[in-house]
Every structure is written in C-alpha cells, then in structure tokens.
Amino acid sequence: MDARASGFYKPHMSENLPCIILDRPQLAENIGAVARVMGNFGLTELRLVAPRDGWPQEKAWTMAAGAQWPLDGAMVYATVEEATADLQVVYATTARNREVNLPVITPRECASDGMGKAREGLKTGLLFGAERTGLETHDLIHAHYIVTIPVDPRFSSLNLAQAVNIVAYEWRLQIMDAPGAEFTKNQDPPAEMKHLVGLYEHLEAELDVSGFFFPEAKRPSMVRNLRSSLNRASLTEQEIRTWRGVVTALTKGRGRVLARLAKEKAEKGE
Amino acid sequence: MDARASGFYKPHMSENLPCIILDRPQLAENIGAVARVMGNFGLTELRLVAPRDGWPQEKAWTMAAGAQWPLDGAMVYATVEEATADLQVVYATTARNREVNLPVITPRECASDGMGKAREGLKTGLLFGAERTGLETHDLIHAHYIVTIPVDPRFSSLNLAQAVNIVAYEWRLQIMDAPGAEFTKNQDPPAEMKHLVGLYEHLEAELDVSGFFFPEAKRPSMVRNLRSSLNRASLTEQEIRTWRGVVTALTKGRGRVLARLAKEKAEKGE
Known part of the structure; x- marks a missing residue:
C-alpha cells in the first residue's frame, strides 16, 4: 500500500x-x-x-x-x-x-x-x-x-x-x-471456453431437432449434464473440431428426410 | 446459518x-x-x-x-x-x-x-x-x-x-x-471401462455408416483420438447412458433416408 x-x-x-x-x-x-x-x-x-x-x-x-x-x-x-x-x-x-x-x-x-x-x-x-x-x-x-x-x-x-x-x-x-522447474506437457492445451460453447450449441440445436430434450421442462438439467460431463474432458481445439465433425456426420441425411416428410405431409394436406 | x-x-x-x-x-x-x-x-x-x-x-x-x-x-x-x-x-x-x-x-x-x-x-x-x-x-x-x-x-x-x-x-x-472428519465428494464414480467401450462402439458403428472415417487408413488414429478425449471426462454410468441417447437421437431418421435412397437407386436400376 x-x-x-x-x-x-x-x-x-x-x-x-x-x-x-x-x-x-x-x-x-x-x-x-x-x-x-x-x-x-x-x-x-x-x-x-x-x-x-x-x-x-x-x-x-x-x-x-x-x-x-x-x-x-x-x-x-x-x-x-x-x-x-x-x-x-x-x-x-x-x-x-x-x-x-x-x-x-x-x-x-x-x-x-x-x-x-x-x-x-x-x-x-x-x-x-x-x-x-x-x-x-x-x-x-x-x-x-x-x-x-x-x-x-x-x-x-x-x-x-x-x-x-x-x-x-x-x-x-x-x-x-514456485520451483524453477518447467512442467512438461504431453497434450495440447484445452481450448478457450468459447470454442466449447460452440460445440455445445451445435450439438444441442441438433438434439432439439431430434426431440431429445423431452419433456421441455427437463431441457436445462439435461443440457447441464451433457455440458458438465464434457467440460471434464478439457478438449483441445482440434478435438472440438473433431467432435463437431462427429455431430455433423451423425446427423447427415437427417435434414433431407425431415424435409421430405414435411413435404409429404403438405401434399396430403395435413 | x-x-x-x-x-x-x-x-x-x-x-x-x-x-x-x-x-x-x-x-x-x-x-x-x-x-x-x-x-x-x-x-x-x-x-x-x-x-x-x-x-x-x-x-x-x-x-x-x-x-x-x-x-x-x-x-x-x-x-x-x-x-x-x-x-x-x-x-x-x-x-x-x-x-x-x-x-x-x-x-x-x-x-x-x-x-x-x-x-x-x-x-x-x-x-x-x-x-x-x-x-x-x-x-x-x-x-x-x-x-x-x-x-x-x-x-x-x-x-x-x-x-x-x-x-x-x-x-x-x-x-x-482430525480423525472422523470427512470431505464429501460430489461425484458418482467413473463407470467401468466396459460401459465406456459400449458407448464408443455404438458411436463408431454410427460413424462408419456416415462415412466419417475417411480415408479408411486413418480410422485407427481417429478412433484413438475420439476415445482418449472422452476418456478424460471419466464419465459415470448414468452419463454414458445419456450419451448413448445422444447418439441415438442424432442418428434418428437417418436409417429411413438411407433405405429410401437405396430403394430409389434400385428402382433406377443403378
């Protein structure tokens, strides 16, 4: 002071x-x-x-x-x-x-x-x-x-x-x-949180499409469980890219079938 | 208080x-x-x-x-x-x-x-x-x-x-x-590895369907990266069930579109 x-x-x-x-x-x-x-x-x-x-x-x-x-x-x-x-x-x-x-x-x-x-x-x-x-x-x-x-x-x-x-x-x-000794790392560093949030939002949007979060009232706790379990993995930026690729791969084709179903419904006048 | x-x-x-x-x-x-x-x-x-x-x-x-x-x-x-x-x-x-x-x-x-x-x-x-x-x-x-x-x-x-x-x-x-005092833990224990392997095999089978592992020669290292990143999360049994539900939700409907595409191909005599 x-x-x-x-x-x-x-x-x-x-x-x-x-x-x-x-x-x-x-x-x-x-x-x-x-x-x-x-x-x-x-x-x-x-x-x-x-x-x-x-x-x-x-x-x-x-x-x-x-x-x-x-x-x-x-x-x-x-x-x-x-x-x-x-x-x-x-x-x-x-x-x-x-x-x-x-x-x-x-x-x-x-x-x-x-x-x-x-x-x-x-x-x-x-x-x-x-x-x-x-x-x-x-x-x-x-x-x-x-x-x-x-x-x-x-x-x-x-x-x-x-x-x-x-x-x-x-x-x-x-x-x-603090000792002078340097830490040796055998891993890339964890990504910044914003990248992780990007992955979560991507995943959760796809899960919304799937109706995974049901009933809606449970959505917040389900999101929390998913995020906190994956937070613990301390994913690197590269890993986050890979996992986004996983989400994309898993949902591939789904948009097409959903669009087709919607179209069929419309044609039937439902 | x-x-x-x-x-x-x-x-x-x-x-x-x-x-x-x-x-x-x-x-x-x-x-x-x-x-x-x-x-x-x-x-x-x-x-x-x-x-x-x-x-x-x-x-x-x-x-x-x-x-x-x-x-x-x-x-x-x-x-x-x-x-x-x-x-x-x-x-x-x-x-x-x-x-x-x-x-x-x-x-x-x-x-x-x-x-x-x-x-x-x-x-x-x-x-x-x-x-x-x-x-x-x-x-x-x-x-x-x-x-x-x-x-x-x-x-x-x-x-x-x-x-x-x-x-x-x-x-x-x-x-x-002092003897008797205890610091309580927040967490359920990590699941046995066999449950984790079950999740991985489920996920990887779906990714095979998606053609995610390309080229094929890179499949082993891609699998290794996915598994090791998620290993670090030390998922509990309950969390593994949740993540299996995520995989199922994301792939929902996909089987239908794939079947339909196959049928269309067959009809066109391709």
Whole structure:
C-alpha cells in the first residue's frame, strides 16, 4: 500500500495468474474488498458479470484501501459465458452442488492444480457467485471444477471477499513455492471456453431437432449434464473440431428426410 | 446459518479451539466481520482488548450476518496481558517484527502446531492487532509465536477480518483432518471401462455408416483420438447412458433416408 501511495508501485502482470470473476456482485463495497484481497495476494485481473448497481462505483475504490488497479482495469460482461470465453480452466467456488457433476476440490487443490496448469501456459479463472445466492447451477456449466471452502456446515454463509481471500491465499502460497522447474506437457492445451460453447450449441440445436430434450421442462438439467460431463474432458481445439465433425456426420441425411416428410405431409394436406 | 435461523443451532464448544483476541479494534463492523469468520470456521470464543468505541456496538451484530454467539459471549479486557492471562500458547498475527525475537511461522504452521498443543489440552489464543497500527512491539511480549501471512510485500495492508479469516481457515483444515472428519465428494464414480467401450462402439458403428472415417487408413488414429478425449471426462454410468441417447437421437431418421435412397437407386436400376 505504501509503495502504491508513493507512486512507484507497478502491479506485477502475469499471464500465469488467474483472473477473478465475480458473477452479479451486489455491493460495490464487496467488489472493493475483493480488490484489496487481490492486492494482498498479488492478483491483478478482475472481471465483473452484470454488477447489480452498475459500474464504476465510487464505493469500491474506497473499500479497496489503495488496491485500485484491479478496479481501474476491471472488465464488465453481460454473462458468465462471455466472461469466461477466453479462459481454458475455470474454477467455481461454491457450496457443494449435487445437480452438477464436476469434481469438487479444496482451495488448496485448486491452487495446486491451477498453478500447474498456469505454468503450462493455460489461462485460468476463479469464478465467484453473488453475495446472497452464490453461483446458480446454470452458471456452473462454464466451470471445470467446483472449489468448496471447508466451512462449518452449521454456519456456511461466507462473505464474498472472504471467499476470494481464502482461494487467493492458497494461490499465493503456490506462487511463492514456485520451483524453477518447467512442467512438461504431453497434450495440447484445452481450448478457450468459447470454442466449447460452440460445440455445445451445435450439438444441442441438433438434439432439439431430434426431440431429445423431452419433456421441455427437463431441457436445462439435461443440457447441464451433457455440458458438465464434457467440460471434464478439457478438449483441445482440434478435438472440438473433431467432435463437431462427429455431430455433423451423425446427423447427415437427417435434414433431407425431415424435409421430405414435411413435404409429404403438405401434399396430403395435413 | 440456516440452522441458526431455525433456532436449533448450538455452537460447538470445545476447550481445544483457540480463542480470538482483538487488540484495540477500532470499527465495530470489523468486530462483526470477525465474528462471521469465526462462525464460518467453527470458532466461538472472542476476546476484545479496549475496543475504541466501547462495547457492545449494534453494528457488530449487523455485520456478523447471523454469527452472533461470538459477540454475545465476547469478553472485554483492558490490556493484552489480562486477555491472555489464562492462555498457554499465544500466536500473534502481524508483519515480521525485528525488534522481537520470536519464532516467525506461517498460518499453516500456526494451525498445525496449535492443534498439536490443543490436543495435549493446552489453551491457545490467536492475537490480532488494531486495524491501522497492527500489534505494537510491547504487545508481542504476550505472544509465543509471530504468525505472518504471506502477502505481496507491495501491498501488505490486510483487513482485520481477512487476517482472522486466513488463520481460522488453516485451523479449520487441521480440525477437519482430525480423525472422523470427512470431505464429501460430489461425484458418482467413473463407470467401468466396459460401459465406456459400449458407448464408443455404438458411436463408431454410427460413424462408419456416415462415412466419417475417411480415408479408411486413418480410422485407427481417429478412433484413438475420439476415445482418449472422452476418456478424460471419466464419465459415470448414468452419463454414458445419456450419451448413448445422444447418439441415438442424432442418428434418428437417418436409417429411413438411407433405405429410401437405396430403394430409389434400385428402382433406377443403378
């Protein structure tokens, strides 16, 4: 803080550090408190999804107690999908959610796993939900892991900045431990989320044509199950192209038969 | 939180848990935020040394967001000496202080060492300083260890509740590591490989019909790529059933058009 005040502070920018994504934060004070925590633990990149009271908000800068650079550089997005589009690994901090089949890990495992991936050059993000509601189930389809802070189940309501604090602290320990050794990779990196979403939307559109999502009321949970199971595969860009080819191949000819059936119906005057 | 609201909450009292001691806290809001953190991590005993604005303070209860028991039971003392009088081991969280020759340990070492001592029946306390000034050198004579949170030295100004949060979190991990504590898993186990192979063979048979594997010489490597990418998802049995349903849905109707095309060809005598 002192360094900043005296004007020679220059935040340490690194592609290897995770960005912090706040989904629909309500109070500007909490956004500011998150920025302060980011300053404490050396994180710089803040993304805001649809902040309730708009952005920027003066109160955030007040609460940041000098850690203004995450706020100055904060990017605002309309949806979690957009905020995670260029990320390759997304860790969502939330209470256990039985509706989503993603690996549940601790903050320590998140930092350990994430630092490994960051050293391979992957772009990582830490996603946090709104103050009262946390992350919605449908937001978790943009995540690869669920990070659960081991709170006392009898009083599990964590303040937003406190949740960021714990996860950022564990990352800090990893960053400080960072050995010089390079990670060897035997795999291409996972694609950015936007490519994965492209595959999902392609697949789901074809499944809509098939009447797969029946009854309609179950569509959201069915989509969630499909997406979260495939998220776990961390597909590369090449693999995503291959799987899009699979979807196309499987549906080939179907358009023709459907068109023909429609035509026959029309001819019969149905 | 829910348990509390419904009235049957009973804080878990244990002689083995450390008390939290705040030395001359300034803002009641921060005391309340500390209580909330204590609730999150299962701590119950709060001691206040000369709170600047007196005690009790309504704002503390508001900020505690339901974790009122540390506040309800808080004891007020005039000095650190009095507040630590009955303790056997005191850990003071502060930046490194060269004027005091005490062992400097991390929050993790504090929790590990402290839990060991608590299990021996020793009474432990975690001492934190005032918001702006931290712990004074003369207060440290009541401590056995200095606990230093590994913040970025370029922005080291930690919020009081955030400091308590980190240390209490590390204690929580130690408490949970105690025999009997369990971290529950979110996920069903991955299916046996035979179920996965069933899905693969189903998919590949349909792709053969589509002419997807072209040229034929590339079929083995294409199959390998599909299988290995999906292996990484560690699908459960239920998910495998769902994905088989996807394959069936996508290919639906195709058999009909292929049969019709074959028939037309035959009729044309091709």
